[in-house]
Structures are given as C-alpha cells and as structure tokens.
Amino acid sequence: xxxxxxxxxxxxxxxxxxxxxxxxxxxxxxxxxxxxxxxxxxxxxxxxxxxxxxxxxxxxxxxxxxxxxxxxxxxxxxxxxxxxxxxxxxxxxxxxxxxxxxxxxxxxxxxxxxxxxxxxxxxxxxxxxxxxxxxxxxxxxxxxxxxxxxxxxxxxxxxxxxxxxxxxxxxxxxxxxxxxxxxxxxxxxxxxxxxxxxxxxxxxxxxxxxxxxxxxxxxxxxxxxxxxxxxxxxxxxxxxxxxxxxxxxxxxxxxxxxxxxxxxxxxxxxxxxxxxxxxxxxxxxxxxxxxxxxxxxxxxxxxxx
Numbered sequence: 203x204x205x206x207x208x209x210x211x212x213x214x215x216x217x218x219x220x221x222x223x224x225x226x227x228x229x230x231x232x233x234x235x236x237x238x239x240x241x242x243x244x245x246x247x248x249x250x251x252x253x254x255x256x257x258x259x260x261x262x263x264x265x266x267x268x269x270x271x272x273x274x275x276x277x278x279x280x281x282x283x284x285x286x287x288x289x290x291x292x293x294x295x296x297x298x299x300x301x302x303x304x305x306x307x308x309x310x311x312x313x314x315x316x317x318x319x320x321x322x323x324x325x326x327x328x329x330x331x332x333x334x335x336x337x338x339x340x341x342x343x344x345x346x347x348x349x350x351x352x353x354x355x356x357x358x359x360x361x362x363x364x365x366x367x368x369x370x371x372x373x374x375x376x377x378x379x380x381x382x383x384x385x386x387x388x389x390x391x392x393x394x395x396x397x398x399x400x401x402x403x404x405x406x407x408x409x410x411x412x413x414x415x416x417x418x419x420x421x422x423x424x425x426x427x428x429x430x431x432x433x434x435x436x437x438x439x440x441x442x443x444x445x446x447x448x449x450x451x452x453x454x455x456x457x458x459x460x461x462x463x464x465x466x467x468x469x470x471x472x473x474x475x476x477x478x479x480x481x482x483x484x485x486x487x488x489x490x491x492x493x494x495x496x497x498x499x500x501x502x503x504x505x506x507x
C-alpha cells in the first residue's frame with residue numbers, strides 16, 4: 203500500500219514538473235524531469251508503469267500538445283535508466299547509458315528541427331547573444347564606469363561564433379548533469395522504497411582511463427598547429443575537447459585528494475574543500491594528470507607504511 207501511494211505521488215510530481223516547463227522555474231525543473239520516470243519504471247512492472255504514466259500524458263496532451271512532446275522526450279532516458287536499475291547494473295553503467303541516451307536525443311532533436319522545421323541555430327544564437335549583450339552595450343554607452351567595465355563596444359559576432367562553436371560541449375555537459383542529478387536523487391529515493399540500487403564507487407577509488415593523457419596531448423598539438431589556421435572543423439574539436447578533458451582531470455584530481463585523505467585519516471571535509479581551488483585554478487588539473495600518468499597513490503601508500 204505504501205509503495206502504491208508513493209508511486210502515485212511520483213506520477214503527480216511528474217505532471218507538475220512537466221507543467222513547470224512553461225514557468226521561469228524551468229531552468230531548474232528541466233534537470234529533474236527524468237527522475238520521476240526512472241523511479242516509476244524501476245518500482246513498477248511495465249503494465250503498472252503504463253497505467254501510472256498514461257494519465258499524466260493524457261492531461262499533458264489536453265493542456266497543450268507541447269507538454270506531451272516534452273513528456274515523451276524526457277521519458278526515454280528515464281526508461282533506460284529505470285530498466286538498468288531493475289537489472290541492478292553498476293551505477294557507472296547506468297550513468298554512461300543515461301548520458302548517451304540524452305545526447306542522442308539532443309542530436310536527433312537538433313537534426314529534426316533543422317531538417318523539418320527550418321530552425322536556424324545560427325540565427326537563434328544570434329538573437330540570444332544580442333538580447334544578452336544589449337544591456338551591457340547600453341551601460342557602456344551611457345556611463346563612464348560602464349564603459350570602463352565592458353569596453354566601448356562588444357563584439358557580438360565573436361560571442362556568437364564562440365557560442366555556436368561550443369554547442370557540442372553544452373550538449374554533453376547538460377546530458378551529464380541531468381544524468382548525475384537523476385542518479386543522485388533516484389538512488390536514495392528507491393532505497394527508501396525498499397528497492398536496492400547500486401551506488402557509485404567511493405571518490406577515493408575513482409580512476410579514469412590513462413588514455414585521456416594521450417587525447418589531451420593530441421588536442422594540445424592540434425591546437426598549436428591550428429593557431430593561425432582557418433580550419434573551423436579542427437578549431438571546433440579543440441574548443442570542445444579541451445574543456446571536457448580538463449573537467450575529467452579535475453575529477454581525477456579530486457579523487458586523488460579523497461584517496462590521500464583516506465590513507466592519512468584526514469577529516470572528510472578537507473578533500474571536499476580542495477574542489478574549490480581545483481575549479482578556480484585551472485593549472486591544478488596537473489595533479490589529475492600526474493595521478494593518471496604515474497603511480498602517485500601507490501607512492502603515498504608506501505610512504506605511509
């Protein structure tokens with residue numbers, strides 16, 4: 203009975219999250235829309251899942267067809283993650299499939315919008331950039347302080363080109379964040395419902411593939427080779443791969459500090475605090491690179507003995 207009431211509540215939450223997409227809160231609620239579907243698909247059999255989700259989709263359709271499209275769009279990764287939770291797959295595998303599913307959806311959405319609905323991504327980005335920079339330009343024109351702050355003129359074309367160049371990076375990061383948020387909230391929720399879901403390895407055990415170092419070197423040399431080049435394709439690869447690899451090394455560095463705190467018996471808050479300088483001081487990623495390239499952890503373990 204408790205499970206039945208809980209799943210009914212999550213159906214209502216799912217509907218409310220869908221409706222919130224037409225409100226200013228959508229920037230937050232959009233990252234939560236996969237969660238109810240993942241929980242419902244894990245907790246229920248397929249027939250019960252359909253019975254729970256069908257009324258939500260019907261209400262969404264009656265309000266406006268766009269809500270039904272949103273519901274279907276966010277339901278697919280939720281079903282994928284829920285299916286893997288049912289099979290008790292490793293948390294990392296759930297995250298990988300979740301990110302891949304959302305990324306494929308974003309690519310298909312972009313392709314369909316461009317091919318069938320004549321959406322011009324360049325024009326859309328141009329409009330957003332102009333709308334965003336207009337107040338800054340106005341400040342620069344109207345006040346001396348504003349002019350010193352933002353400069354006499356903002357190069358909107360440069361901002362637009364840079365934004366378009368980083369669209370793949372934005373798609374990957376948004377897919378990653380949505381998946382991580384869903385897993386972070388779904389696991390304790392499902393556990394409270396009596397459903398065991400595997401958790402991620404402790405941060406001290408995080409080890410990314412060593413091949414990332416070679417990818418970073420390749421991108422580094424490509425960047426040097428294309429500094430004065432007009433090859434837009436290679437520049438786009440560098441612009442998107444560089445921050446992604448840097449984020450990977452930041453995660454590796456954080457894992458190293460958690461490992462160090464574990465073997466040195468430090469207070470748990472200390473490795474968490476190291477995340478601040480790692481994020482704010484980009485050269486700190488060298489710690490993550492060294493941790494991948496050399497047996498740093500084994501060296502500290504030997505020193506401890």
